[in-house]
Amino acid sequence: MAKAATTRKKRSAKKTPKSSAKSKTASQDDAVTAASAVTTNSDEVEASTASAAAQQSEDVAVQRRQVISDLFQRGLAAHQAGQIDDAIRLYSTALRQNPNQPDVWNNLGVALRRSKKFDAALIAYRRAADIRPGNAGLWSNMGNCLREMMRFEEALVAHKKALELDDTVKSHTFNAGLVYRDMNRFEAALEYFERALEIDPDYVDANWDRSLAHLALGNYAEGWAGYETRRKLADNPIRPLDSAPEWDGKTDLRGKRILLRAEQGFGDMIQFARFVPLVAKKAGHVILECRKELVPIMKTVAGVDTVVEKGRAVPEFDVHVPLLSLPHVMGIGEKDLQKISTDSYLAPPQGKRARLAPPPGTALKVGLIWAGKLNPRDRSCPLET
Numbered sequence: 001m002a003k004a005a006t007t008r009k010k011r012s013a014k015k016t017p018k019s020s021a022k023s024k025t026a027s028q029d030d031a032v033t034a035a036s037a038v039t040t041n042s043d044e045v046e047a048s049t050a051s052a053a054a055q056q057s058e059d060v061a062v063q064r065r066q067v068i069s070d071l072f073q074r075g076l077a078a079h080q081a082g083q084i085d086d087a088i089r090l091y092s093t094a095l096r097q098n099p100n101q102p103d104v105w106n107n108l109g110v111a112l113r114r115s116k117k118f119d120a121a122l123i124a125y126r127r128a129a130d131i132r133p134g135n136a137g138l139w140s141n142m143g144n145c146l147r148e149m150m151r152f153e154e155a156l157v158a159h160k161k162a163l164e165l166d167d168t169v170k171s172h173t174f175n176a177g178l179v180y181r182d183m184n185r186f187e188a189a190l191e192y193f194e195r196a197l198e199i200d201p202d203y204v205d206a207n208w209d210r211s212l213a214h215l216a217l218g219n220y221a222e223g224w225a226g227y228e229t230r231r232k233l234a235d236n237p238i239r240p241l242d243s244a245p246e247w248d249g250k251t252d253l254r255g256k257r258i259l260l261r262a263e264q265g266f267g268d269m270i271q272f273a274r275f276v277p278l279v280a281k282k283a284g285h286v287i288l289e290c291r292k293e294l295v296p297i298m299k300t301v302a303g304v305d306t307v308v309e310k311g312r313a314v315p316e317f318d319v320h321v322p323l324l325s326l327p328h329v330m331g332i333g334e335k336d337l338q339k340i341s342t343d344s345y346l347a348p349p350q351g352k353r354a355r356l357a358p359p360p361g362t363a364l365k366v367g368l369i370w371a372g373k374l375n376p377r378d379r380s381c382p383l384e385t
Helices: 002-080 085-096 104-114 118-130 137-148 152-165 169-182 184-198 204-216 219-233 266-280 292-298 323-327 335-340
Strands: 257-261 285-290 306-309 319-322
Touching: 002 104, 002 137, 085 104, 085 152, 104 118, 118 219, 118 319, 137 169, 137 306, 152 323, 169 184, 169 204, 169 319, 184 204, 184 335, 204 219, 257 266, 257 323, 266 292, 266 335, 285 292, 292 306, 319 323
Parallel strands: 257 285, 257 319, 285 306
Antiparallel strands: none
């Protein structure tokens, strides 16, 4: 028994180290397993945290994009409603959120240009073109801005870049023509207007500006015919009138009453009044319609029988024609203009001659008008000019 006990003790003693070693090994394995578990769990926690962070970041990005989109849409709505200052503010706020938005830069440029803030508009267009250099429309807009700044050579560079990128858009070609027109290079302007009309023969603006280029070049037949395009312009001032036929320049006017209709500003009315005496030689009675401010001086036009303020009741008439259509319907050419230019067709209104007459012994008085409408700007010049 003692031997058996001793044997059991020995076996137990022998087993202890092995058991201890196994326990240690097991503990190490457990430790490794635990470490692995911790590491695994840590990775899972980090992955979970990263996933949550990524999702949160994505949510923030989505929200940010939505905010920017909302700002842009609100800016666009304000822009279209004519609330330009609000549009500029909203576009600018959107760009502070994310400046990498060429469409917003472009719209900001359009709004700034409309506000006559040309330097700022140019910066906006250039930022848009830097981000999206392959967009022809951005270059065309930049060219339009430079033209209004009277930086014509730079404007041509921008417009030609637009045409290089896309020459199928009629407005790109037309806009380049406008720069040449403003540079008094009418032959080149005419070429570009013709090219625009090849793309769209019904392009009203190109037809209109082509007529002006023809007139500047002395091509009167083409110019006066094209000048009738003004009736199709968005700001067409000629209201429909169906109570009598429109004179075609050929119908006999003997014994007839003709109404010459007002349509545009002071300058056009005064200049085209030179054709009234030619009509008076053909008609029985000439009724001239004009704006209130011009009534006194229009009463001095040779051959006018009745002057009517625009908007007031007009006496009965047999035929009518817009005043600015007279050169076209009458076939006015260079010889006619040379003769008309030597004839005086206006005179100071009665009662103002004495006040306008220079005192004895003094030089002739000359009045200068150096300001016209705000748009275009080149109609107004500083006095030192």
